[in-house]
Amino acid sequence: MRIFYGILAFLVATNPSARAIQARSDKEQPQTVVSGTAVQSVVPVQAQLSSGMGPSSSASSSSGAGAANSAFFPLGPNVMCSFLPRDFLDCKDPIDHRENVTAQNEKKHGCLRFGGSTYEDVEHTSVVCTVFADIDCFGDRTFLRDGVPCVRYTDHYFVTTLIYSMLLGFLGMDRFCLGQTGTAVGKLLTMGGVGVWWIIDVILLITNNLLPEDGSNWNPYV
């Protein structure tokens, strides 16, 4: 049993997707650090500026500081809140309007539909973002950030589904997993359309025409 766990741990450690996650977090790390130092490096400037105005507006003061000085001073230490990179923001998920155009027009943002695999297929929308409480910036701390893709990921894996489709297609397992229960039952009762539907669904999967019912995208990892 211990040997088994050892092998499992080795496999997890050498798993390419685990390494990909590692690499990505390595890549993101310096970015955060750089923006962090960028914010810190402007603090002395604010200290200089505010030295004439009195001690009340110190560099470490939070939300109120930006709004208190009424006019935006472009060369000042505070950036506009809406210019802050995503690292400093807490953004909501895009709203799902479920193809209701009226609701989208009312709200002015949100997605009519989710999914799509190429850039042109995917809708883009704005989401509501709020700056983290400890970050100092100028202007509204809650605003709309544009250009967020309307995609979401649930537990659907392409390779897993393809294996289901090839090995258990005559039981409709692929369609059950994708949430297409109606056609799945039909496929189960006809034993995969006497083999024809079985093959057709494998082809549909490979050509990206058989997708999760809830409009979610394939998960990138197997």
Ligand SMILES: *[C@@H]1O[C@H](CO)[C@@H](O)[C@H](O)[C@H]1NC(C)=O
């Ligand atoms: C669409 O959204 C509007 C506003 O939220 C709502 O009044 C209406 O009932 C919705 N229509 C459908 C078909 O759900």
